[in-house]
Amino acid sequence: MYNEVQFHPQDVSLKDSVFLITGGAGFIGSHIVEYLLSHGAGKVKVLDNLSEGRISNLDHLKHHSALEFTQGDCCNTELVKELMQGVHYVSHQAALGSVPRSIKTPLATNEANVTGFLNVLNAAREADVKQMVYASSSSVYGDHPQLPKVENQTGNLLSPYAVSKMVNELYASVFNRTYGMQVCGLRYFNIFGPRQRPDGPYAAVIPLFISAIRSNQPVHINGDGLQTRDFTYVENAVQANIRALFPKRNDAMGKVYNVAVSERVTVLRMYEMLCDLGGVAPQAIHRAEREGDIRDSLANISSGGEYLGYNPGVRMEEGLRRTFNWFLNNQ
Numbered sequence: 001m002y003n004e005v006q007f008h009p010q011d012v013s014l015k016d017s018v019f020l021i022t023g024g025a026g027f028i029g030s031h032i033v034e035y036l037l038s039h040g041a042g043k044v045k046v047l048d049n050l051s052e053g054r055i056s057n058l059d060h061l062k063h064h065s066a067l068e069f070t071q072g073d074c075c076n077t078e079l080v081k082e083l084m085q086g087v088h089y090v091s092h093q094a095a096l097g098s099v100p101r102s103i104k105t106p107l108a109t110n111e112a113n114v115t116g117f118l119n120v121l122n123a124a125r126e127a128d129v130k131q132m133v134y135a136s137s138s139s140v141y142g143d144h145p146q147l148p149k150v151e152n153q154t155g156n157l158l159s160p161y162a163v164s165k166m167v168n169e170l171y172a173s174v175f176n177r178t179y180g181m182q183v184c185g186l187r188y189f190n191i192f193g194p195r196q197r198p199d200g201p202y203a204a205v206i207p208l209f210i211s212a213i214r215s216n217q218p219v220h221i222n223g224d225g226l227q228t229r230d231f232t233y234v235e236n237a238v239q240a241n242i243r244a245l246f247p248k249r250n251d252a253m254g255k256v257y258n259v260a261v262s263e264r265v266t267v268l269r270m271y272e273m274l275c276d277l278g279g280v281a282p283q284a285i286h287r288a289e290r291e292g293d294i295r296d297s298l299a300n301i302s303s304g305g306e307y308l309g310y311n312p313g314v315r316m317e318e319g320l321r322r323t324f325n326w327f328l329n330n331q
């Protein structure tokens, strides 16, 4: 599916480059791996401990001889150091996602998201990689009321997960300033698409809703459902990662960028759109609001446009259609 789009510069060939994608058996990571392999990358190393990801996310890519999967943990210093040998580009996606999970088990979130991140960042520095990009999150905006969100205005953080992502940003900024490391962060806003897990206690809202619609079950909506989100199709997140690895400006590093569409929709409206795709009538059960959740979310994406050339090609409605069809054909 990535054959039809190209996000790295036209005059750059990926065939002599070695990539390391941590969390590459997860939802977003597996799409980055897919993009790189469809564009002839020389080698794509994947490091994933399979705590949340699934090896089956890479099944359709296993015929590529350039793919090299290692099951292991980002906190394993020796392993990460060894894998980093010969790597030119790193995309760090490994982390324990979910705000509620972090509220329940903050130590586990810190271990994977902070210790694991620092370990990868430091190994990338020691190996002198050309470029590193990592996944941050819109949760770092916390309770800041301004809409749309601009990168330099964040509020009080509302969860251990948000703290872990903010700490990533601080470390990356210091590594850029202190060691001149070429690294930047991407603040994802509700990414969705094929291969996002619909199961488990911390499943994201879109695959959960699609699952319910397909089995003609009601969905649970937190609060009144009028909270808004900037739902972003995964191809846009892949674009941001690739553009960040091959930045068009020399001064693009040491920064963070919103990755979204800049299109705001209520959770209820998103549910109705999915019901239309499934040809069913909405049946929503409202329950209490979720602790740590932000009420409204909408990104200003002009900085990513200016420094990286990021320009989301897939709007939400088209992304929902693609995602719904994928679940119909694959689950």
Ligand SMILES: NC(=O)c1ccc[n+]([C@@H]2O[C@H](COP(=O)([O-])OP(=O)(O)OC[C@H]3O[C@@H](n4cnc5c(N)ncnc54)[C@H](O)[C@@H]3O)[C@@H](O)[C@H]2O)c1
Pocket: 022, 023, 024, 025, 026, 027, 028, 029, 047, 048, 049, 050, 051, 052, 053, 054, 072, 073, 074, 075, 092, 093, 094, 095, 096, 097, 098, 111, 112, 116, 135, 136, 137, 138, 187, 188, 189, 190, 191, 192
């Ligand atoms: N999906 C979103 O909407 C969203 C929003 C904001 C930020 N993010 C961030 O984007 C990244 C990717 O998220 P995703 O949605 O693809 O989640 P995911 O759970 O599908 O992917 C994360 C992957 O990391 C792996 N992993 C976790 N801890 C690890 C460790 N210690 N060592 C090695 N592998 C480990 C998991 O097994 C999984 O495959 C994460 O950093 C997440 O925090 C995602």
